[in-house]
Amino acid sequence: MSHDFRSQLESETAGERVRERAAQWAIARREQETWTESNQVELDDWLAQSPVHMVSYLRIQSAWDRADRLAAMHTPSNRTGIDRAKPLIWRISTMAIALAIVGFVITSVVLPKSGEKAFSTPVGGRATVMLADGSQIELNTSTSIRVSDDAADRAVWLDRGEAYFSVKHNPSRPLVVLVGGHRIVDVGTKFLVREDGTQVRVSLIEGSVNFQSTSQRSKSDTPLKPGDVAVATASSLSVTREPVAKLADELGWRTGLVIFKHARLSDAVADINRYGQKRVIIADPAVGDLKISGAFPVRDTDLFARVARTALGVRVEDRDDIIIISR
Amino acid sequence: MVGTSDTDKEDPGTPGLGAAVDSAELNDWFVREVLPLEAVLANFLRRSWRNQSEVADLCQDVYVRVYETARSERPKSVKPFVFSIARNLITDRIRREQIVPIETVADLDLLSVELDQPGPERAVIAREELRNLQLALDRMPQRCREAVVLKKVDGLSMREIAVRMGIAVKTVDRHLTDGALILADFVHGKSEMSRKRS
Numbered sequence: 001m002s003h004d005f006r007s008q009l010e011s012e013t014a015g016e017r018v019r020e021r022a023a024q025w026a027i028a029r030r031e032q033e034t035w036t037e038s039n040q041v042e043l044d045d046w047l048a049q050s051p052v053h054m055v056s057y058l059r060i061q062s063a064w065d066r067a068d069r070l071a072a073m074h075t076p077s078n079r080t081g082i083d084r085a086k087p088l089i090w091r092i093s094t095m096a097i098a099l100a101i102v103g104f105v106i107t108s109v110v111l112p113k114s115g116e117k118a119f120s121t122p123v124g125g126r127a128t129v130m131l132a133d134g135s136q137i138e139l140n141t142s143t144s145i146r147v148s149d150d151a152a153d154r155a156v157w158l159d160r161g162e163a164y165f166s167v168k169h170n171p172s173r174p175l176v177v178l179v180g181g182h183r184i185v186d187v188g189t190k191f192l193v194r195e196d197g198t199q200v201r202v203s204l205i206e207g208s209v210n211f212q213s214t215s216q217r218s219k220s221d222t223p224l225k226p227g228d229v230a231v232a233t234a235s236s237l238s239v240t241r242e243p244v245a246k247l248a249d250e251l252g253w254r255t256g257l258v259i260f261k262h263a264r265l266s267d268a269v270a271d272i273n274r275y276g277q278k279r280v281i282i283a284d285p286a287v288g289d290l291k292i293s294g295a296f297p298v299r300d301t302d303l304f305a306r307v308a309r310t311a312l313g314v315r316v317e318d319r320d321d322i323i324i325i326s327r
Numbered sequence: 328m329v330g331t332s333d334t335d336k337e338d339p340g341t342p343g344l345g346a347a348v349d350s351a352e353l354n355d356w357f358v359r360e361v362l363p364l365e366a367v368l369a370n371f372l373r374r375s376w377r378n379q380s381e382v383a384d385l386c387q388d389v390y391v392r393v394y395e396t397a398r399s400e401r402p403k404s405v406k407p408f409v410f411s412i413a414r415n416l417i418t419d420r421i422r423r424e425q426i427v428p429i430e431t432v433a434d435l436d437l438l439s440v441e442l443d444q445p446g447p448e449r450a451v452i453a454r455e456e457l458r459n460l461q462l463a464l465d466r467m468p469q470r471c472r473e474a475v476v477l478k479k480v481d482g483l484s485m486r487e488i489a490v491r492m493g494i495a496v497k498t499v500d501r502h503l504t505d506g507a508l509i510l511a512d513f514v515h516g517k518s519e520m521s522r523k524r525s
Contacts, residue, residue: 013381013384014384015383015384015387015388016383016384018387019383019387019508019511020504020508023503023504023507023508023511024500024504026507027485027500027503027504027507028500031484031485032484033484033485033486034484034485034486051391051394051395052387052388052390052391054350054354054394055357055387055390055391055393055394056387056390058354058357058358058362059362059365059390059511059515060507060508060510060511062358062362062514062515063507063510063511063513063514063515064507064510064511066456066460066510066514067460067463067475067479067507067510067514068479069456069457069460070457070460070464070475070476070479070480071479071480071482310358311456313355313358313359315355
């Protein structure tokens with residue numbers, strides 16, 4: 001039989017028909033608006049009819065689910081402006097991200113010139129606080145700060161959570177961040193501060209700050225340079241140097257992403273749990289040591305779980321408010 | 328038509344209700360261990376079979392045999408298992424069609440070489456996977472790609488995509504189906520396997 005694959009219809013093989021049907025099922029199944037119990041029964045029937053249905057479905061469904069990662073392909077650097085050189089599709093998605101950011105900025109508050117004000121974000125929330133001089137403080141999930149911005153000084157108390165500071169330096173009025181008994185004095189800079197109840201972590205992105213830990217109050221300040229990460233508890237202080245690119249990943253939340261590169265699954269879960277209403281629980285410690293990479297929308301716990309399942313082959317059990325990951 | 332598939336002849340109804348639990352584990356195994364071999368497998372099939380448009384079907388048939396054989400017992404070493412099934416399948420086909428394409432025989436001898444080459448990483452790192460997804464998007468016709476982006480990047484429902492693109496839901500389904508088939512080729516096979524696209 002002559003076999004011109006350009007002439008359609010009669011040249012469609014049985015295998016192709018199966019693959020197409022499998023694709024339709026894979027798509028329909030993830031279409032939450034319209035998927036019903038009886039659809040599920042129908043799908044189960046179809047899968048039981050023949051192993052060729054099953055293998056085709058598994059093949060396409062796993063690929064279709066993994067394509068969820070497309071949602072996460074925008075790293076923070078993609079955020080700036082529209083790049084004409086990029087194909088239309090990336091511009092579309094950049095716009096989607098930009099819109100999301102605009103949505104958050106609405107919560108920003110321009111401070112009056114004096115007085116102390118408190119700001120906080122809920123779990124999964126994000127906000128930007130703008131000081132009178134244009135300096136910005138971006139608050140991550142579940143974060144509380146107080147700000148005093150008057151003629152005499154600029155002080156910010158980070159009572160809880162994580163904030164990214166982008167400070168316009170003013171030598172006569174340095175900005176001081178007070179967190180967990182430690183003081184951070186800016187010398188014109190961008191830095192990230194996180195307080196998690198037991199320790200304070202300061203990552204310097206640009207410029208420099210002087211870090212004054214409670215444990216060394218009597219000694220001189222510790223100057224931090226870009227890439228420096230200071231971790232302080234009530235009684236200890238350590239400073240390590242990280243590649244600035246890695247620190248940039250830690251700032252993924254500013255564009256609504258949490259970014260992992262070969263992170264232990266248990267660490268990734270701890271991080272994702274900071275944002276979502278759903279909690280992820282690792283039932284098997286061995287699973288916690290698996291490594292995961294990727295960028296995930298901060299509040300899409302389901303996506304994270306799905307990716308963990310397809311990429312790591314772990315078992316994922318979804319019970320309304322918690323997701324259990326096991327071997 | 329030559330070598331359509333074993334599809335039509337498969338014993339139906341093999342996985343009964345009672346097999347549901349076992350199937351879940353078998354399915355996990357299949358997705359985790361077998362599908363990542365697709366790039367190497369398709370490459371082998373392409374070199375072993377004259378008619379390139381049948382490679383996707385051949386691959387599917389290999390999967391069916393692998394899945395069925397693994398039902399009773401999972402092989403310790405997956406790759407040699409899959410490739411011996413592929414080789415047997417091709418041998419069967421050649422016998423059935425009573426043609427012996429010379430290059431096929433020659434290539435069967437290359438099988439051992441193929442097995443020694445480093446296979447695809449089991450845990451494909453995210454970046455490589457993103458690249459494959461990107462390649463798949465690039466390969467899609469424009470409207471198809473648009474629909475897939477609205478679905479996967481913007482997370483719209485089919486109905487919303489239909490409104491946004493000004494087309495029928497059914498057409499959206501068509502586009503997404505085409506997109507999913509291409510995605511599957513690139514996610515598992517790292518390239519487009521079937522050249523047939525309507």
